[in-house]
Amino acid sequence: MAYVGLPFAHDLFVSYSHGDDGAGAAYLQPWSAAFVKALEQELRVERKFRLDLRIFLDRDHRPGQGVDPMSPLTEQLRRQISDSALLVVLMSPDYLASTWCTEERNWWCEHQKQLGLPLDERIAVVKIWPTEPEPWPASLADSRGHPLVGFTFHSSVSGAIRPLGWTEVPGTFGSDFRKELLGIVGQLAPRLTALKIRLDERLRAAAEVTRLAQAGGQSIYLHGRADQALAWEKAGITLTDSGYLVVPGSPDAVKDDPQKINEVREQRVEMLSSCDALLLLGTADGRALDADLVVVGKHDRQSARSRSNRLLPCGLLNTVGPAITTPVRTATARIVQADWIDGTLENWTGQVQQWLLEKSAQLEPKT
Template identity: 30%
Template sequence: MNEQGRSHHQVFVSYAHADDLPMDEGVPGWVSSFVDKLSRALARHANGALVDFWMDHSLEPQRKVTDELKLKVRESAVILAFISPRYLVSPWCQQEMATFVAEVGQGIAGDRVFLVEVLPTQREQWDAAIRDLTPVTLWTGSMTQPAPRTKGWPVPDPRADRDFWDDVNRLAGVLARQLQVLPPAIPAPPPPAEQPTPVLPPPSANAASASEVLNIVVHAADDEDSKFVSQTQALLGELDVDAYLAPGMAEGQTPAQHRAAVEGLLRTSHGVLVVYGSSPPTWVQAKHVEVRKLLALERPGACTGVLEGPPEDKPPHGLPPRGLMVLDCRRGLQKEELSRFVQFLRQQRLAMSGHV
């Protein structure tokens, strides 16, 4: 069979756009340059020319995990993620990886996830599904060079950056071998041609705001609440809400680094839920105050709520009732309670945009 008759594999490139900012006009960013070099190295292998790399080149502050972007993730055979401090605090990058692992990997990262570590990170901050994978380390550091340096940054030198080119070739070989045994992802079928798309009047600004996908950050303290939190994230997804679990303090992480990670999530959030499950009420009180202060700086207008989960018999949370929304799910998760909070957030969005 000739190459035109074979199926192409798509590699979804997941990266923080800050890691791809060009240093000079007319010069590609480091990630774009790496992917271009990797594609060329891969073409030297059997069937390597049948591999397509897909990157979203939109600017990150305006970026959304749209249905089109999720479709690109689902259509990909593998995902190539560029791990960095900025990657770990990007909610879009985290959702890209979570969507791929859940829908392509069927809950397992396994042999479909490839990692490139651009700068040193704390593995405890990685998504649990990829924490055991071995990345290709694209940074160097030593006693004489205390500040880590990304190999080949900002522009790889064909002669001087030998380690960079070795890593590109090594990753190309691993990708080529793996893609030979993986079935390509099957794209979603297009809608039937005989069903014409109805012509609808343009939606009003009010309708567009009401249907916007919301981002909610979920804070939880104890591992005992992990199942309840996972169910909460899934149920919020059914309500067209992207829910992100706020990272805990990782081993070796400074308070300033942890705060920066949380702030990265809050900058794009429309609301926060503090889970009162097995944790003591003092933790809920402290976390609620901390979140309110951060939101005032990072996301004015965002709202907080307390999600009371099991166990049913526990002390009151002790927070002042004025302006506080409490979701009573002590006997088990209630969709009606989450819907109430989501509806409130949507109304707030409409009011802030001047449509109410």
């Protein structure tokens, strides 16, 4: 698996033209392969890339398919291209003239749309040969239609333009090549890391969607105070009988000492961080409920969300009825994003299941 993780098997796909003359000579292939090897070595200098970095380079030489090839990409090659996170183009006149390279590029771009991933900052153009005034592909242009800036990677050698390090293949590349290569590495490395973070978040969100949408089994933090023990116990048993995991094992102790209060809150946040949802017990003690909405439903929940990076939906379980649904309290609950659940109904846990299902829909990725 690639460093960036699923759904990709490769971190980079390097697309290039072999520079084929139609008679079997591949003018650009040896240099391109050496460039990719050097690129991989420099990326692996960073420890985080050392073990997991994966680069895909199509090394197969296809005589006659370097310019205007008619044969489509093989299914195996399509899979390899699709499984690549970033696209690196070795730009040359041969690349622009190659239908094969065009199909590679278009296939990669189309697959990213299917994955719901934008192309921004995921294509690097390495200009190994001047291409002006060749037409520039739309997928390699910015929103204004201007060609991507890319990296200039060629120079004049005795009056002839050639890729950097052209005269050093198959030996060791010199300092000019290495210096410019580090500029490319300096751009690719953070892009790989940013994409990895984004993909990890997508996987986490997908797992949370699945967890919240399932019929029971979620872990619910049922918050109540020790002086509400009977109501808390009744609600907790009802939830566990319906297949939910209820924590903590008893209502929160009421403390007067500031240090003890902070200790209780820290324990609460720690446990909340591993839960799927929070339910605040609403009893006839309106003052306690008001404080719990702000302290637990807002502040402690925010702290737990920061630690766990979870949605952690909050519900207010009304065990009393209309007496506690005052306009101000209802508005406060709305501000702290606490949803009301009518705990006076006989089968109120069905509301909990529907509530969690609706919350899971909010996490569905928008593509």
